[in-house]
Amino acid sequence: MTVALVTMSHSPLLGYADPPAEVNAAVQGAFSTARAFVEEYDPTLVVSFAPDHYNGFFYDLMPPFCIGYEALGVGDYGTAEGPLDVPAGRAGELAQWVAERDIDVAVSRRMEVDHGAVQPLEILFGGIDRVPTIPVFVNGVARPFVTMRRVRRLGEAIGGYLASLEDERVLVIGSGGLSHDPPVPQWATADDAARALLLNGRHPTAAARDARQQRVIDTAKAFAAGTATIRDLNPAWDTALMAVFASGDLSPVDAMTPEQMAEDAGNSAHEVRTWVAAFAALGAAGPYDVTYSFYRPIREYIAGFGVMTARTAG
Numbered sequence: 265m266t267v268a269l270v271t272m273s274h275s276p277l278l279g280y281a282d283p284p285a286e287v288n289a290a291v292q293g294a295f296s297t298a299r300a301f302v303e304e305y306d307p308t309l310v311v312s313f314a315p316d317h318y319n320g321f322f323y324d325l326m327p328p329f330c331i332g333y334e335a336l337g338v339g340d341y342g343t344a345e346g347p348l349d350v351p352a353g354r355a356g357e358l359a360q361w362v363a364e365r366d367i368d369v370a371v372s373r374r375m376e377v378d379h380g381a382v383q384p385l386e387i388l389f390g391g392i393d394r395v396p397t398i399p400v401f402v403n404g405v406a407r408p409f410v411t412m413r414r415v416r417r418l419g420e421a422i423g424g425y426l427a428s429l430e431d432e433r434v435l436v437i438g439s440g441g442l443s444h445d446p447p448v449p450q451w452a453t454a455d456d457a458a459r460a461l462l463l464n465g466r467h468p469t470a471a472a473r474d475a476r477q478q479r480v481i482d483t484a485k486a487f488a489a490g491t492a493t494i495r496d497l498n499p500a501w502d503t504a505l506m507a508v509f510a511s512g513d514l515s516p517v518d519a520m521t522p523e524q525m526a527e528d529a530g531n532s533a534h535e536v537r538t539w540v541a542a543f544a545a546l547g548a549a550g551p552y553d554v555t556y557s558f559y560r561p562i563r564e565y566i567a568g569f570g571v572m573t574a575r576t577a578g
């Protein structure tokens with residue numbers, strides 16, 4: 265049994281914004297390094313922890329966690345549309361294992377996933393159906409949020425299952441974060457039209473999707489120009505959290521609260537829950553070494569942009 269990890273920020277603006285060439289080269293270099301790490305490891309199974317941005321999960325039924333037995337990319341921001349290669353039997357075993365360890369997870373026999381889950385698979389594998397992948401939704405945008413301790417325990421429970429798979433080389437992916445505050449609507453401040461989207465905005469028309477995406481693209485341009493009203497990135501917060509992940513002792517995340525996280529690092533900083541779950545899963549399989557760490561605050565992408573790779577030691 266071996267387990268390896270890639271955690272990475274995602275940004276739907278990757279194909280829509282134009283940062284300085286040097287920044288773009290640095291990000292592409294980080295992706296190349298992560299890709300080489302994955303190619304060398306050659307995983308037989310991927311467990312992808314990802315949030316959703318009101319493309320697959322809505323307030324008509326919003327679980328904190330969900331394991332997909334089948335999954336489809338929705339194709340937002342030009343990402344791949346269509347089925348992932350989900351090993352349904354393994355996904356069912358995983359859900360049972362986690363339930364037996366007192367963690368309540370929803371399951372979906374038809375999970376719809378957006379750029380949060382799809383982008384890392386495209387970057388690392390060149391597609392969403394190249395390697396058997398179990399998608400695990402971790403709510404990172406829709407209040408209320410479970411405690412960070414709970415997320416860590418979910419990761420540990422999943423890591424325990426992965427460690428039991430003698431015949432697999434498992435890669436866990438955590439997608440999202442770090443500090444960022446993109447204009448994803450929130451229930452408390454949304455108008456009626458936005459609330460309709462948050463409640464049940466599945467399968468929007470092309471025009472509705474374009475309008476929604478254009479708003480984010482325009483905000484990114486304004487943010488880079490220094491004229492947006494969204495919360496700024498917080499490199500100190502981001503790098504301190506990455507140091508916790510690298511240390512192997514995740515207990516400091518238990519003290520993090522949603523209120524303070526939003527205050528310090530923006531309303532989408534909750535996406536780091538996917539990193540917590542991924543590192544906790546890796547740590548449950550044994551001590552690990554971080555083999556690569558990249559960080560840049562990139563306003564054009566509305567993202568404190570981090571990439572880390574790690575694997576069980578020895």
Ligand SMILES: O=C(O)/C=C/c1cccc(O)c1O
Pocket residue numbers: 274275276277317440441444446447448476477480532565566567
């Ligand atoms: O869902 C959207 O429209 C935008 C999401 C977004 C924007 C910027 C950075 C991110 O990590 C996002 O998920």
Ligand SMILES: [Fe+2]
Pocket residue numbers: 274315317380440441532535
């Ligand atoms: Fe996101």
